[in-house]
Amino acid sequence: MSLPQQAHEALEAFNRSQGWDQRARLLMQWGDRLQPLDDEHKVEANRVHGCESRVWLVAERVDDRWQFKASSDARLLRGLLALLLARVQGLGSHALADVDLRAWFTQLGLERQLSPSRSNGLHAVLQRMAELSAHA
Structure with missing residues (x-):
């Protein structure tokens, strides 16, 4: 599956960063x-x-592709949400359902920073995206 442009930019940036402080x-x-x-x-x-x-989370379908906006009170979570959005923006419903969240954050080198509660929260966001796209 090809990645959206923003996801490519995120991968390049995170792959260039050295260590957790830079990430x-x-x-x-x-x-x-x-x-x-x-x-x-x-x-x-x-x-x-x-x-x-x-x-x-707010979703809008444009020409059978999904555009999402998300926000959080927590600054670190906003960063994780931004990276999730970079991965899913512009996908169709079927492609959205196939996104592997753990693999995405592993590619970014952030899997160790995903505590179980953060991981569960991000899965809840992805699940909500899938629900919104399925019921549109």
Whole structure:
């Protein structure tokens, strides 16, 4: 499966980084790139349950491809969300269902930084994306 352009950019950037300190800074920078969600989108209906931190997700289908916006109160999680979005933006419903979250974060060299609770939270976000795309 081919990767979206943003996912290629993320892989290149993270593969160039040396060690956790550089990856952590890069992760924060990616989180700062997330488009902010308007307060009108930060409502219970858009909340992703299964995350320790508050996470909101908004989906829009454009020509059978999915565009997502996400936000969180937690800065590190915003970075992880930005990397997840880089991986899934513009995918169709079937391709979205086939995304291997663990493999993606392993490719980025971030698998060790995914605590079980963060990993579960990101899986909850990916699952919510799949639900939204399946019911559209």
